[in-house]
Amino acid sequence: MLAVLLLPEFSELEAALALEAARRLEIPAYTVAKGRKGTLALAGSVWTPTYAFPAAPPPKALLIPGARRPERPAKDASWLAFLEEVWEGLEAVFLGFNAHLFLAEAGRLPKEVAAPGEVAEALQALGYWVVPGGFHREGKVYATQGGLALLPALSDWAGKAIEL
Known part of the structure; x- marks a missing residue:
């Protein structure tokens, strides 16, 4: 089961891409x-999450789309509690274009990551090593450059090509 974590002002593209990839891989996703109220996305749409934290079933994988100021929710105890609750049971965590900053603030980002431009610079300033490529896996964390770079990372985890 794949959970897509909707941070405030998340990337609709990355969330939709993950949900469609899961559908094509025949992996349940939510x-x-x-909370269950509408969550504003970057391009202005509003999504209603399938679940709020307390009711969400335990996922095998978690995808965190990029968002505006993704580090802010990681300072909120309820976001951290959700991450803590699901972390040990996760096989994989996928990071969208700047979701690295959420995981870094939460203290769970591995030292070596793939990241795009400004995000790479911010991470290097925090002591992380940025490696070239669309995605880099360290442990269970797939750090990506975001957008379409999420597809090969999801394919790697699933062991199947994703045809869109």
Whole structure:
């Protein structure tokens, strides 16, 4: 089961891409956020999460789309509690274009990551090593450059090509 974590002002593209990839891989998927009220996305749409934190079933994989100021929710105890609750049971965590900052603030980002431009610079300033490529896996964390770079990372985890 794949959970897509909807941070405030998340990337609709990355969330939709993950949900479609899961559908094509025949992996159950759902969206989850702090509450069940509508969550504003970057391009202005509003999504209603399938589950709020307390009711979400335990996922095998978690995808965190990029968002505006993704580090802010990681300072909120309820976001951290959700991450803590599901972390040990996760096989994989996928990071969208700047979701690295959420995981870094939460203290769970591995030292070696793939990341795009400004995000790479911010991570290097925090002591992380940025490696070239669309995605880099360290442990269970797939750090990506975001957008379409999520597809090969999801394919790697699933062991199957994703045809869109």
